[in-house]
Each structure stands twice: as structure tokens, then as C-alpha cells.
Amino acid sequence: EVQLVESGGNLVQPGRSLRLSCAASGFTFDDYDMHWVRQAPGKGLEWVSGITWNSGSLGYADSVKGRFTISRDNARNSLYLQMNSLRAEDTALYYCAQGLNADNWGQGTLVTVSS
Amino acid sequence: EIVLTQSPATLSLSPGERATLSCRASQTIANYLAWYQQKPGQAPRLLIYDASNRATGIPARFSGSGSGTDFTLTITGLEPEDFAVYYCQLRSNWPPSLTFGGGTKVESK
Numbered sequence: 518e519v520q521l522v523e524s525g526g527n528l529v530q531p532g533r534s535l536r537l538s539c540a541a542s543g544f545t546f547d548d549y550d551m552h553w554v555r556q557a558p559g560k561g562l563e564w565v566s567g568i569t570w571n572s573g574s575l576g577y578a579d580s581v582k583g584r585f586t587i588s589r590d591n592a593r594n595s596l597y598l599q600m601n602s603l604r605a606e607d608t609a610l611y612y613c614a615q616g617l618n619a620d621n622w623g624q625g626t627l628v629t630v631s632s
Numbered sequence: 633e634i635v636l637t638q639s640p641a642t643l644s645l646s647p648g649e650r651a652t653l654s655c656r657a658s659q660t661i662a663n664y665l666a667w668y669q670q671k672p673g674q675a676p677r678l679l680i681y682d683a684s685n686r687a688t689g690i691p692a693r694f695s696g697s698g699s700g701t702d703f704t705l706t707i708t709g710l711e712p713e714d715f716a717v718y719y720c721q722l723r724s725n726w727p728p729s730l731t732f733g734g735g736t737k738v739e740s741k
Binding site for chain 2: 550552554561562563564567568569574575576578612617618619620621622623624625
């Protein structure tokens, strides 16, 4: 069974940094591209960033480009999102998702940016 | 940048009825179109990928169709558990990216 467990979400002040992690199990992690998708309270889904299986290609939404960095450690079956210069509009539930089509999702970790 | 527009925003139907949800792309796209269902407090669940393929374990009452700019998710015979928000999504492989529509809420009349 595919399991994705996000962690690292917290309340943080504007301008500060946060690092999210996603621990994967139940599948061969380095066979799959991975994504981060967020959902602000009461809003729709917004793609944040994606990474190919071998980290050969990275993609970012315009809203986070230059501030967020996606990475992965295939030896640890883990996906990461380094978030710098956080803004109030980054407040959301952050999901990691497996595969080209985001076939499977974790339950999310909440990031709140507020002073 | 391709924009996905979903309509209607809200669909009010009774159990047993047919639901037809639309997703329109701002330009012609490949059939890399997926549909998700999201219930309150839950993560999205993949229903359909590549426009018309049901994901593993998805009931046959869910079907996807379309090509070019116009895509449809049809739920034939709504079950009580189908009342939820539905999103369409377009994927790009290189670099990997996803584009989501704004969602359609299917609510009980």
C-alpha cells in the first residue's frame, strides 16, 4: 500500500523559512516523479513544484519560483520542499503526491504564515 | 500558460441522477487530463487519467471523455458518497508540472 506522510508544517512569521518532508513507502520511490500541491483554507488545489525520479528536471509554480526548492533523497525514500521568504499567501495545507498524474496523495501538513 | 476552466461551479443533483462536469482548456491540449474527487477533510483521490482511463479501484459509474479543449467527467447514477468537489488537472512531463481547474462542487439537492 502506498503511503505518503508529510511533516514539517508549522506557524511561522513572514520572511522566515520552513522545510517540509514527505516520507514515502509501499512503492519503489525512485521509479516515480513527485509533486508538492497546496490548498489554502477553503480554496482549490494549487500545484507548487515537481521533480523527476532522478532529480533531472524540476518545475515550480510562478508564485514560488526563486523562493522554494524541491529535492529528493532516493536512498531515504523522501521528498523535501525548502520554503524561504515565506508570505501570508503561502498559508495552506501542503500535500505531496506520487507519480506523473499525482496518483496518490498524503494527508498534508499545515503551513501557517502569520506574525 | 494553459488555463483550465471548470463548469458549473456547483451542481445540485439527487442520488441516482447523472452528473456531467465540464473542463475546458484555454488551448488545445494532449489528452493528459485527469480528474480528482475531494471530500471535506480528505486528500484528493485520482478518478480518471489520460482523459478516459479509470484509476485503480474507481467504480464504472465514473467515466471521462473529450479531446482538444473540451473534456467531461460523467457520473452515471450518483451515489450518496459521490457528493464532493471535483477537479480536473493537466500534466506536463518535462519539467514535471500540474495545472488544476477551479473545481466543481456536486451537492445534494
